Amino acid sequence: MIEVQKLTKRYGETLAVDGLSFQVRPGRVTGFLGPNGAGKSTTMRAMIGLDRPSSGQVLIDGKRYEQIAQPLRKVGALLEAKALHGGRTAYGHLLGLARSNRIPPSRVGEVLETVGLSATAKKRAGGFSLGMAQRLGVAAALLGDPEVLLFDEPVNGLDPEGILWIRELMKKLAGEGRTVFVSSHLMSEMALTAEHLIVIGQGRLLADTTVEDFIARNSRSYIHIRTPEPERMRDVLAGDGIRTEKGPEGVLEALGTTLETVGKLASKHQVTVYEISPRTASLEEAFMQLTADAVDFRADLEVR
């Protein structure tokens, strides 16, 4: 289990993480979502002692990373795929890691097999594609057979096959009872992989919920109405107690009603309509809505 406790990280004037607290439990994939610059990488780096918190702390099974005797056996992390020595082979890279962490060398072959790099194990990692480097990063994370796994944007740069592979791997690892924490800036990706979600914006916690609950709360359904008389249409619907919101390009969105009701009311009051259709806002839209304020704030700052 990972416990983030009132974590704050400043880089000079920038408040990257702002009093963040949450827990990541074992046995499920927990997605870590936030727009670019929200503070995900900083939080993950703090989890493995790469970034010193300005205040607060992160505990892994009750200990700070620095206090863990053989950290690679406890926590495996894929943070930056490109952080490897180009002159080394995949095998050499992993063997070096294994030796310095008292992990049996036989484990190297096992993890290379798991990530599908056995055939290229003796090639220099410098010539690896991003997808291969990503797989090697995953192999390094798995080397110590750790209970806790951290993946920062693991699908970045992967082809569809690689994406599918990483999704299945994360689910499998969680299924084995491990704590799997994975960041992404795409809600749609998390909906396919994660069971639980931690959403942050501007370094602050915005949501700590199950994916199911997030979907139920945020997949807004409405009736999309395109009409040259939006004000009349709105009044007609309001007369029947139906709330509307303005959509893009003069479209009206009627909430909590049905296609039939809107159609009948339009006909009864002779309002011209070009289009009426049921719609459901995508999860991506829901996520963007949730984090909109955080993004707007940052945009404002950049303008000044």
Ligand SMILES: Nc1ncnc2c1ncn2[C@@H]1O[C@H](COP(=O)(O)OP(=O)(O)OP(=O)(O)O)[C@@H](O)[C@H]1O
């Ligand atoms: N080493 C650093 N020095 C100065 N500022 C930094 C440093 N690392 C991160 N920041 C700033 O801290 C904020 C949070 O960055 P972070 O990389 O943690 O966000 P993120 O959610 O991982 O975003 P992304 O998806 O873009 O990587 C950003 O404003 C970023 O510019």
